[in-house]
Amino acid sequence: xxxxxxxxxxxxxxxxxxxxxxxxxxxxxxxxxxxxxxxxxxxxxxxxxxxxxxxxxxxxxxxxxxxxxxxxxxxxxxxxxxxxxxxxxxxxxxxxxxxxxxxxxxxxxxxxxx
Amino acid sequence: xxxxxxxxxxxxxxxxxxxxxxxxxxxxxxxxxxxxxxxxxxxxxxxxxxxxxxxxxxxxxxxxxxxxxxxxxxxxxxxxxxxxxxxxxxxxxxxxxxxxxxxxxxxxxxx
Numbered sequence: 265x266x267x268x269x270x271x272x273x274x275x276x277x278x279x280x281x282x283x284x285x286x287x288x289x290x291x292x293x294x295x296x297x298x299x300x301x302x303x304x305x306x307x308x309x310x311x312x313x314x315x316x317x318x319x320x321x322x323x324x325x326x327x328x329x330x331x332x333x334x335x336x337x338x339x340x341x342x343x344x345x346x347x348x349x350x351x352x353x354x355x356x357x358x359x360x361x362x363x364x365x366x367x368x369x370x371x372x373x374x375x376x377x378x
Numbered sequence: 379x380x381x382x383x384x385x386x387x388x389x390x391x392x393x394x395x396x397x398x399x400x401x402x403x404x405x406x407x408x409x410x411x412x413x414x415x416x417x418x419x420x421x422x423x424x425x426x427x428x429x430x431x432x433x434x435x436x437x438x439x440x441x442x443x444x445x446x447x448x449x450x451x452x453x454x455x456x457x458x459x460x461x462x463x464x465x466x467x468x469x470x471x472x473x474x475x476x477x478x479x480x481x482x483x484x485x486x487x488x489x
Binding site: 296300305306307308310313315321323354360364365366367368369370371372 | 384411419420421422423426466468470474475476477478479480481482484
């Protein structure tokens with residue numbers, strides 16, 4: 265069966281520090297991968313998605329970047345965090361195939377920027 | 379770009395009362411999905427609707443997709459405390475890869 269991992273689960277970082285969040289998927293190959301951010305009490309904002317290794321589509325201009333160095337690994341990064349980067353970061357995957365193409369979410373990383 | 383509006387933002391009910399959340403898209407959708415996020419958890423897929431006018435049921439949950447494929451609703455009959463959480467609709471439009479999520483409806487149930 266497929267599983268999705270995210271780490272760390274929680275993170276407290278000072279303003280101006282770098283960020284690296286990692287997401288890995290097991291049990292499938294060539295998944296579509298997604299990074300979402302959820303501000304407190306708000307909806308899901310799509311940040312990046314990737315349909316293959318090295319292929320990144322950015323949805324919202326910001327000081328974040330994403331990379332996909334391996335088929336089942338998706339990394340979210342920042343060189344200098346802002347206060348507004350605080351939130352709940354969710355990684356998700358789907359197959360891009362089949363009639364019902366739901367997204368499967370990881371457990372998320374709760375980031376607080378102080 | 380595509381926008382998906384969802385109302386209400388919050389709904390508090392007494393256990394046993396019904397609950398409905400509504401979703402409207404600015405553009406015609408190829409399909410719409412519904413997710414539930416328990417407090418402190420991550421979104422979990424509930425169902426997908428594809429056909430115009432489609433109605434699907436899962437026990438006490440009834441999902442509808444509008445005739446014009448621009449709106450949808452989720453109705454819960456006789457809510458229980460286990461129904462607590464945020465319900466999101468997510469529409470798929472022109473892109474086969476992206477879902478546009480509504481802001482969600484937070485349901486709280488008073489036992």
